[in-house]
Amino acid sequence: MYQKTESSEFASGFFWQICLLAFLAIAFVLYFQKILWPDDTPALFPWVVAAGHTIENGLLAFGGRPATAPGGREEASVLFGLLLAAVLSPTIFLLEWRRRRVSGPARHERRPLRVSGVIYALSGVIVLSMAVTILPITIASESARSGLRHSQAVLSNRDAVIYEMNLIDIDLSQFYILPKELGGGNHSYEGYRLPQQLATTDDARYIVTAENGLADLRATSVRFPSCWVSAKVDSAGTMGEWTFGEEFQ
Amino acid sequence: MNNTSVVRLRPTSWKWLVVTYCFLILFHCFPSSLMSGMNLIFTFFPPFSITLWLGIGIVSVSAYVGFRSLGATIVEPGIASVFYVASLFFLLPDVWPRAFYYRVITTPWLAAFLILVFLAGCLGAALGGWLQLRREKRQALALKE
Numbered sequence: 068m069y070q071k072t073e074s075s076e077f078a079s080g081f082f083w084q085i086c087l088l089a090f091l092a093i094a095f096v097l098y099f100q101k102i103l104w105p106d107d108t109p110a111l112f113p114w115v116v117a118a119g120h121t122i123e124n125g126l127l128a129f130g131g132r133p134a135t136a137p138g139g140r141e142e143a144s145v146l147f148g149l150l151l152a153a154v155l156s157p158t159i160f161l162l163e164w165r166r167r168r169v170s171g172p173a174r175h176e177r178r179p180l181r182v183s184g185v186i187y188a189l190s191g192v193i194v195l196s197m198a199v200t201i202l203p204i205t206i207a208s209e210s211a212r213s214g215l216r217h218s219q220a221v222l223s224n225r226d227a228v229i230y231e232m233n234l235i236d237i238d239l240s241q242f243y244i245l246p247k248e249l250g251g252g253n254h255s256y257e258g259y260r261l262p263q264q265l266a267t268t269d270d271a272r273y274i275v276t277a278e279n280g281l282a283d284l285r286a287t288s289v290r291f292p293s294c295w296v297s298a299k300v301d302s303a304g305t306m307g308e309w310t311f312g313e314e315f316q
Numbered sequence: 317m318n319n320t321s322v323v324r325l326r327p328t329s330w331k332w333l334v335v336t337y338c339f340l341i342l343f344h345c346f347p348s349s350l351m352s353g354m355n356l357i358f359t360f361f362p363p364f365s366i367t368l369w370l371g372i373g374i375v376s377v378s379a380y381v382g383f384r385s386l387g388a389t390i391v392e393p394g395i396a397s398v399f400y401v402a403s404l405f406f407l408l409p410d411v412w413p414r415a416f417y418y419r420v421i422t423t424p425w426l427a428a429f430l431i432l433v434f435l436a437g438c439l440g441a442a443l444g445g446w447l448q449l450r451r452e453k454r455q456a457l458a459l460k461e
Binding site for chain 1: 331334335337338339341342343345346347349350351384385386403406407408
């Protein structure tokens with residue numbers, strides 16, 4: 068039967084030190100998280116707090132209310148997160164790693180467990196957690212940002228196209244009303260020719276076709292060539308039957 | 317037969333039991349609560365992520381203990397894992413309902429769950445013990461040469 072010798076497994080004082088450390092961790096999880104971060108603020112990612120605050124201020128501004136400054140508790144949690152994740156843990160980890168590399172015993176030599184080793188490992192876990200999660204978070208946030216920019220550009224282009232189609236509608240109405248002697252259609256869209264400055268713009272290219280007393284107006288986006296809008300203009304000059312294609316939907 | 321190639325039995329060490337429990341708190345619960353508010357993680361991921369989170373954490377910590385301790389330390393990580401999961405009820409109250417997929421926790425299911433946790437701890441420790449034996453064998457061979 069194997070009899071263990073405590074000295075070969077644990078360093079002197081290791082047992083009570085690890086118990087104290089675990090007790091502190093339990094106290095942290097139980098109380099500090101509930102008091103300091105009742106809203107489940109991620110301590111290692113303080114920028115999430117900043118993002119949340121920005122969104123909150125945006126919503127306040129949307130409701131016509133003034134923006135609020137972060138409270139003391141929020142500032143303390145962000146500062147704690149920054150210090151722990153970006154200063155304390157990497158410093159302990161790198162200094163201890165270097166010390167072990169420079170003056171540590173050989174790898175195959177069995178060393179008793181020490182609290183310094185546990186703290187080193189804990190710092191390593193925190194640093195690695197940060198390092199491993201930062202890349203996916205960066206990729207995801209950059210992708211979300213670029214997606215948002217693209218959707219805003221598409222919506223902005225769609226608005227511009229609708230505005231220009233309304234200008235064309237006014238021109239069509241003028242043509243419809245005017246007699247043929249004055250270059251109009253005399254209550255018809257037949258023979259209408261789209262002016263060059265309206266036919267092609269920075270935002271879209273437009274085509275007007277007259278059919279059965281109605282004008283069919285179709286716009287194809289220049290910025291997003293797969294996107295298109297079509298509408299029909301009736302004899303009263305009212306636009307209807309709007310159809311939006313691809314990303315304009 | 318080389319004595320490094322057999323499992324060396326030893327009496328149950330209550331110190332390793334406590335140390336395993338402390339390791340689980342320090343290396344599993346504490347970083348998890350730092351990484352994010354646990355609710356945030358649990359909200360975004362499907363319920364089985366809790367099982368993965370618990371299983372991977374318990375097996376890894378138990379494997380380290382099995383690897384680091386002298387001789388075969390198998391039962392201690394298992395018991396410590398059960399205590400750890402029980403204390404999560406107070407530390408991270410959201411873990412338990414999600415671990416049971418929001419079903420009513422009845423005694424048979426609770427017993428089955430705790431037995432599974434115990435087995436996960438023992439499995440991790442056995443894995444660590446096996447790795448320790450392999451290392452000792454390699455070292456013994458290197459010394460002979």
